[in-house]
Amino acid sequence: MLAIVALEVPLGINVVDRIRSDANAQALSQAQSTAAAANDSIEPPQLANLDELVKTNAATSKGRVMIFSAEGLTLADSSGPGRSGADYSTRPEVKAAISGDVVQIERHSSTVDRDMLATAVPVVHFGKTVGAVRITQGTAVITDSVNRAVVGLIAIGLLVLLLGSGAGWIIANQLSRPMRRLEKTAERVYLGDLNARAAIEGPREQRALAVALNNMLDRLIGMFNSQREFVADASHQLRTPLQSLRIQMDEIAYANKSPEVESEVAKANAAITRINSTIDQLLFLSRLRDRKVVATRVDLPQYAEAVVARWLPNAAAEGIDITVKGAPPWGRRYGMCSQEDLDRVIDALVENSVAYSNGKGPIEIGAVAGGIEITDRGPGLEVGEEERVFDRFARGSAGRDRPEGTGLGLAIAKEIMEIWNGSVELTNRTDGITGARALVLVSGGVRDDEDHDLRDDGELGDNVS
Known part of the structure; x- marks a missing residue:
């Protein structure tokens, strides 16, 4: 210019x-x-x-x-x-x-x-x-x-500027295209696709960067594969002695009928069960992004009713009422997600509510805009725990004195919802009642009276994120 x-x-x-x-x-x-x-x-x-x-x-x-x-x-x-x-x-x-x-x-x-x-x-x-x-x-x-000459010169200048800008854009686009492809590869890696590879193209510096990125990804895949193999091997190696230990505990209880022995054996068996559960969840976490899962259209209000029906016996055994919240004013809503994954997320949250309600109720489950909401009347969360409770093996202040649980349920729930472009959050209630509020937002939630092109189902491959 x-x-x-x-x-x-x-x-x-x-x-x-x-x-x-x-x-x-x-x-x-x-x-x-x-x-x-x-x-x-x-x-x-x-x-x-x-x-x-x-x-x-x-x-x-x-x-x-x-x-x-x-x-x-x-x-x-x-x-x-x-x-x-x-x-x-x-x-x-x-x-x-x-x-x-x-x-x-x-x-x-x-x-x-x-x-x-x-x-x-x-x-x-x-x-x-x-x-x-x-x-x-x-x-x-x-x-x-004079005016015609000046206008002509201005027109020529604008034409030259336009042609120069166009030529510059084309040249810049040609030069930056390899960098944009490298950027897209990096974005795919960020989203979890470790099979993505950068094309070796462009200037010498960019080719060197692409080679370094590919080498890093190869090493990461090797490390993740080693980690998965280690977890699988460890789970297999641990299950056998744990099963043997359970059999020995049962034999001890059978040989000695005293109440003290039976009580200690029951405690040992409960510990073995928790260890097995931890192994199962660690194995699930290691394979979480390598599964082939099917997305279905979930009717959220109907799903909330099904969750209440599924958990009604467990809640009743703890002396807790579990109910469905009233239908929201906007009517039915849908979300796209694997129902199996959604079950695992919701069950982990409802299990927490049942465990920490201490017999107080009710626990309310209902559909909200684009998701599922769960509220209870337990002790709630301490300030600053809202994010920390989703860390692996983390426990909130209300659960530090409770031996039950592996500390992995909420971590798995969060990672599952991230895979489905949704979210899960846990906060204190804001309606003046002491207790916790869990909110699970499901990707693709729409009104039933809106015209949306939703697939009936879809499959996500090796990289579900």
Whole structure:
């Protein structure tokens, strides 16, 4: 842009000067040719010839042509013969011309109220000045020519700018395309697709970056595979001795019927059950993003009713009422998710509510805008625990004295919902009642009266994120 301005400004000044110079030279040439043609017709005055001469040259010059005697009296005027005899000797350009000088000036004419270019030359016959010729032209013609030239230069500049911008965009796009592809590869990796690989292309620095990224991904996949294999091997190796330990505990209980032994055996079996549950959940976490899962359209209000029906016996065993919240005002809503995954998430949250309600109820489950809400009347959360409870093996302040649980349920729930582009959050109730509120938002929730193109089902492959 600056280069175009730097080029256009001096070029424009030069063009304007050239147009004005050409106009002045043309007017002077016409005045001199008229003077040369009139030198034989002034002394004695041949008015008919002079009238014809000024009319012809006025048409050519597109101005007013006048011929004067040596005294400055009008002999012929292209504006009409009635002006003959008028005295113009006091006009500066006429006075200078009959004195033998060539004059060209721009001045404002009060008669026609516009700026004029006046060109006056002497008429010389055998070396003697016998009269003068004056041609007056409106400068509007010159100004129009200047304006057209300036507009043309601006148009050319804009065209050059447009073409240059287009060419620059094309070149920049060609140069940045490999970088954008590398950026998209990095985004896929960020979203969990470790099978993505960057194309080795572009400048040397970018090729080196792509190679480094691919090498890093290869190492990460190797580490994750080793981790999965370790978890699988560890779970297999642990299950066998744990099963043997359970059998031994049962044999001890069978051999010794004392209440004390039976109580200790029951505690040991409960611990073995928790260890097995922890192993199962760790194994599930290690394989969470490698599953093939099917997305279905979930009717959220109906799903909330099904959850209540499923958990009613467990809640009743703890002396807790579990109910369905009233239908929301907007009617039915749907979400796209694997129902098996949604069951695991909701069950983990309801299990927490049942465990921490301490017999207080009710627990309410209902559909909200795009998700499921669960509220209880337990102790709730301490300030700052809202995010920490989703960490692996983390426990809230209310659960630190409880031996049950693996500390993985909420961590798994959060990761599952992230895979489905949803979310899960756990906060204190805001309606003035002590207790916790869990909110699970499901991706793709829509009103049942909206026209949306929802698939009946869909499958997500190796990378479900």
